[in-house]
Amino acid sequence: MPNTMQNLLAKNTALLVVDVQKGLNDPSLGNRNNPHAEKNIALLLAAWRQKDWPVVHVKHCSVEPDSLLRPGLPGNEIQTEAQPAPGEAVFSKTTNSAFIGTDLENFLHKEKIESLVVVGLTTDHCISTSVRMAANLGFDVILVSDATATHDRTGHDGVRYTAEQIHQVNLISLNGEFCQMAETQSLLQELN
Amino acid sequence: MPNTMQNLLAKNTALLVVDVQKGLNDPSLGNRNNPHAEKNIALLLAAWRQKDWPVVHVKHCSVEPDSLLRPGLPGNEIQTEAQPAPGEAVFSKTTNSAFIGTDLENFLHKEKIESLVVVGLTTDHCISTSVRMAANLGFDVILVSDATATHDRTGHDGVRYTAEQIHQVNLISLNGEFCQMAETQSLLQELN
Numbered sequence: 001m002p003n004t005m006q007n008l009l010a011k012n013t014a015l016l017v018v019d020v021q022k023g024l025n026d027p028s029l030g031n032r033n034n035p036h037a038e039k040n041i042a043l044l045l046a047a048w049r050q051k052d053w054p055v056v057h058v059k060h061c062s063v064e065p066d067s068l069l070r071p072g073l074p075g076n077e078i079q080t081e082a083q084p085a086p087g088e089a090v091f092s093k094t095t096n097s098a099f100i101g102t103d104l105e106n107f108l109h110k111e112k113i114e115s116l117v118v119v120g121l122t123t124d125h126c127i128s129t130s131v132r133m134a135a136n137l138g139f140d141v142i143l144v145s146d147a148t149a150t151h152d153r154t155g156h157d158g159v160r161y162t163a164e165q166i167h168q169v170n171l172i173s174l175n176g177e178f179c180q181m182a183e184t185q186s187l188l189q190e191l192n
Numbered sequence: 193m194p195n196t197m198q199n200l201l202a203k204n205t206a207l208l209v210v211d212v213q214k215g216l217n218d219p220s221l222g223n224r225n226n227p228h229a230e231k232n233i234a235l236l237l238a239a240w241r242q243k244d245w246p247v248v249h250v251k252h253c254s255v256e257p258d259s260l261l262r263p264g265l266p267g268n269e270i271q272t273e274a275q276p277a278p279g280e281a282v283f284s285k286t287t288n289s290a291f292i293g294t295d296l297e298n299f300l301h302k303e304k305i306e307s308l309v310v311v312g313l314t315t316d317h318c319i320s321t322s323v324r325m326a327a328n329l330g331f332d333v334i335l336v337s338d339a340t341a342t343h344d345r346t347g348h349d350g351v352r353y354t355a356e357q358i359h360q361v362n363l364i365s366l367n368g369e370f371c372q373m374a375e376t377q378s379l380l381q382e383l384n
Binding site: 095096097100124125128129132133135136137145153154155156159161165166168169170171172173175176177178180181 | 287288289292316317320321324325327328329337345346347348351353357358360361362363364365367368369370373
């Protein structure tokens with residue numbers, strides 16, 4: 001990471017809001033960590049809008065038969081805290097990566113956006129995949145650790161890990177290699 | 193994952209060997225888990241070659257000034273156990289993903305390869321990124337859990353996790369969402 005956070009936060013730094021959809025809070029997905037993620041995302045959205053910096057939304061539109069995030073189902077709807085405002089770009093995707101099967105990469109280049117602040121759900125699936133691919137495509141990425149969350153998961157060997165363990169280890173694997181890490185309040189302070 | 197492992201293992205299933213390079217065993221990278229990864233990779237390579245199934249190698253050729261994996265440095269060399277045989281494709285990459293900045297995706301389509309068995313280094317950086325992107329690009333992926341490994345890492349909050357913890361949690365985050373998990377011996381049995 002050659003740049004300091006202050007260098008990355010500029011007029012053309014986009015807030016990329018990934019998959020903050022109702023279906024990802026369905027009880028069937030099990031225990032989730034960080035209940036404050038949505039509140040933090042709302043604070044960051046308000047800050048970006050106040051500065052008139054770019055906000056880009058990504059919405060998962062699953063094509064899998066049993067997914068809660070299929071278009072038309074209530075779980076596909078974006079949560080209240082992350083509703084797109086008029087004029088903000090919204091990209092629909094069918095895979096974990098915000099960059100596969102979407103025009104997001106072209107859009108960012110066209111808008112001369114070179115750095116991204118990433119928030120959304122879930123830490124280890126769509127967030128990790130999108131952060132990795134954004135970095136490998138040449139974007140500078142800040143991931144807001146307390147504006148993302150995930151669920152308890154069980155491995156192929158039957159060992160169960162808590163959502164918080166999964167979340168923390170996934171952040172460690174991204175940190176430095178693919179992104180810088182920030183927390184909502186420190187990021188808001190940098191913005192002011 | 194709609195397919196059983198037996199369905200995925202067919203004549204055109206490629207063994208994708210990622211970044212088994214000397215630099216990733218440098219002591220400066222800290223403690224590594226799973227010292228048997230290279231031995232398992234060698235066993236899988238032998239099995240693939242005996243069946244005359246496709247083997248594809250990916251080699252990291254870093255452009256970062258302080259990387260041990262820059263071309264020309266000893267760390268860039270592929271380890272003995274994973275040396276490409278004559279006629280096997282080798283793709284050089286500069287990012288974590290085997291699919292960014294390389295012709296790998298086109299090559300696999302041209303060769304009518306739809307499923308991949310992935311092995312190599314490191315679990316949470318180049319392996320996880322390449323598995324995620326392979327899956328999102330539409331390939332069926334089997335990840336061999338004991339033919340990959342990673343290092344101890346420290347988070348942005350200063351908390352240190354062991355290589356084995358990082359390895360296991362990263363496998364859990366991939367399992368079912370991006371790939372099926374296999375172990376070397378069970379996979380070799382499926383092949384025979």
